[in-house]
Amino acid sequence: MTWLLGTERLILEPFTEDLIEKTAELAGDPEVAATTFLPHPYTIEHAKEWIASHASWMEEKKAFPFAVKQKKDGGLLGTMTLRIDEAHQKGELAYWIGRPFWGQGYGSEAARRVVRFGLEDIGLHRIWAAAISDNPASTRVMQKAGLTYEGTLKEDMLHGGEFKDIDVYGLVRGSQRRSM
Template sequence: MAIKLKSERLCIEPFTKNDACRIKELANDKELADILGLPYPYELKFAQDWIDIQPELIRQGVEYPLGIISKESGEIVGTITLRIDKVNNRGELGYWIGQDYWGKGFATEAVTRMINFGFIELGLNRIWASAISRNKSSIRVLEKSGLRKEGTLRQNRLLLDTYEDVDVYGLLKTEYNVITRK
């Protein structure tokens, strides 16, 4: 399946080997690493290894790791992934945006487009995501994209020697159909 998703300001598409340097540049950020649990410093090899496994994941339909590219600049500004649980016909969203691009609405636009891809093109029944409870920006993205808070997993993630609460958000296809008809 050739994937090239478009929204008003973004192209969302598979990474190429040439994107590894850009991913390293964006991911090599202490604040981002602290929120996501990424290794820091983030080495080029991490990006290369990650990009190398992606075509097979996409081919199998088990994961769609895609680059978020600004149409205006042509640069990758972040990444978004939809991990598929075929048995339960659901997808888990994960995403991050490079710090220079925070607060510009790119994450909300990418998440909204990926939700559409999951429900309409993949036929999923449910899409869910989680965010560290203190990551208020990510929680706003999920809420603006139509996901509803389903609960908090207390001390669910160990980050920097601290147990973090994780908020879980979800959206059903029936709810999405109502939202898109408005």
């Protein structure tokens, strides 16, 4: 089955091998690594292995890693991935956008579309996402996608040699927010 989603400015579709180099270039930016959970340096091998895993993940409905592309020219902007936890009918939204495209609303636009896909097409009950607390841009993406703040995991991840707080956001189908 082919998975293709669209928005006003974006196409979200499976990654293909021709995107390996651009993926490594965008994900390998030190500023992208500083604000995400990506390894650094992020190499061509990382991109190749990651993209090679996608077909089986999507076929088994374990994860839907979408290449976020501009409609106007097909250029790769980043990824918006939905990882599925079938047993609990929930999905984790994970994403990054290449630094040249920051601040233009692409992440929020893609996140809204993937959240809708998860709730309506996959039938998930809950979607959640996490971001390093000192990444306000990622927090805005989650908020604009309809997720609300649920809590902070103190010093939860060792990132770049220091422990970082992680903010967790979530959305339950059919409700704006439930008390946790």
